[in-house]
Amino acid sequence: MPRKIIIDTDPGQDDAVAILLALASPDEVEVLGITCVAGNVPLDLTTRNARVCCELAGQPEVKVFAGCPRPVARPLITAEHVHGQTGLDGYDLPEPQMALQPGDAVDFIIDTLRAEPEGTVTLCTLGPLTNIATAFARAPDIVARIQQLVMMGGAYFEVGNITPAAEFNIFVDPEAAKAVFASGVPLVVMPLDVTHKALTSPEWIARMGALGTEPGRAVAGWTGFFERFDMQKYGSDGAPLHDPCVIAYVIEPGLFEGRFVNVEIETGSELTLGMTVTDWWGVTQRAPNATFMNRIDRDGFFALLSERIARL
Secondary structure (H helix, E strand, O other), X not given: OOEEEEEEEOOOHHHHHHHHHHHOOOOOEEEEEEXXXXXXXXXXXXXXXXXXXXXXXXXXXXXXXXXXXXOOOOOOOOOHHHHOOOOOOOOOOOOOOOOOOOOEHHHHHXXXXXXXOOOOXXXXXXXXXXXXXXXXXXXXXHHHHEEEEEEEOOOXXXXXXXXXXXXXXHHHOHHHHHHHHOOOOOEEEEOHHHHOOOEXXXXXXXXXXXXXXXXXXXXXXXXXXXXXXXXXXXXXXXXXXXXXXHHHHHHOHHHEEEEEEOEEEOOOOOOOOOOEEEOOOOOOOOOOOEEEEEEEOHHHHHHHHHHHHOOO
């Protein structure tokens, strides 16, 4: 049976690829809904971009909800310098025709977790954790009903990408992240330590464009645009596809390796705000609370992506 998932997201080109991967994998995942949060771009654009992805995949029936427009306790920080003004710069697609669902994303998360059998729904989070922390605060009973929360965020060996110490998703809403990491939910973390090993290549982007399909051309355009920032910043030959790692793990967990360790979120320091303080070496007495990944089978990951995008 496919795993039931809710995708919580702030698209973003790499989020878009992750959504396409999920929608192209019905044997492994059933997308119950997509909940949008402000992050890479403001909420009006993340909700637009999620619907663009659904229509691009030929699945306008997917439920898309608008969630929190700003972090729990801070002004919103966005990343147009990486993703462009729309969040999906690099390939132009029509404005979506499908409507947003009525109601709030947080309520959808709560209602779905209460309605589905306990332990059968996985939350796949691709952006700041504002919606999730808000749902946990509003309805603490749902935490015990979650099968797993698989998230993209944080870093240990790779430290930060938005500040010297912090990864973007955690930095945008560190208070939300702190609440989620302290909640007791079964956590699997895809940090920069993994995603920086999931680098695109010119050959892979060319293969996507050569598929001759609209999804293939979109993925090629998006990743071609997206990679310019990281290639210039890091001097790498490609750009990390952060968010598809979350969906790839749900589909094929053997692609990844990591450790079950303690992770705490820094919320009080001017210098290290948003840092995921990871006890990788077990030097504290703090109880482990997250499986923190640090290895990926890159070839297997891109083989999975290629095969699934070609289905659309």
